[in-house]
Amino acid sequence: MRNLALVLGIGAIAALTAPTAFADGAATATSDAPDATTIVRYVDLKAGRYELEVDNTSSLGYIKSFRWQSPGQLQLTGVTHVEGGRCVITDNTIDCSGAQRGIAPPSCTCRVGGHMTVEFTATGNAPKFNGRYWTYFGLESDTQITSVNPVEYTIPSWVSGEGDLPLCDPGTQPSSTNVCQVQ
Secondary structure, eight states, X not given: OHHHHHHHHHHHHHXXXXXXXXXXXXXXXXXXXXXXXXXXXXXXXXXXXXXXXXXEOOSSEEEEEEEEEOOTTXXXXXXXXXXXXXXXXXXXXXXXXXXXXXXXXOSSTTSOOOEEEEEEEEESOOOEEOSSOXXXXXXXXXXXXXXXXXXXXXXXXXXXTOOOOOBOOTTOOOOSSSOXXXX
């Protein structure tokens, strides 16, 4: 039973990360990478408090606005705190706009850019207790980028001066004298 509870817990945590937001609903012709990564965290699940984080991973520019569609079992009841912009609930979605220019793009597509954090309340996803352990249910949701402010330069895919490390020889580990990466 303990293994089953662990598997259910890991499955619920894994289901909360959804890196699938593309500008205009599709990947660009030059990249399969999503333009944003969405993470939903439980803050206080029994009280119906959650946190939504949207990270800009786009090579296009600033994310001006996005829409987060909640899953069917989750009924949004309010936005309690926002860092990095403004958000409102409309038709069981959270519609957000970034502050000033928007959510900043990364300095390199090998890194994450700026982010927006939204704390909200909802009902309909409470954990179930069977007398021995709690079962937590994951969320499948959809983030749609609705507006992007493109930058007038190319965002690089690597950082100058930070080249790849050589592979470590078999049986060795990285150290201060052996600078390498494990295979």
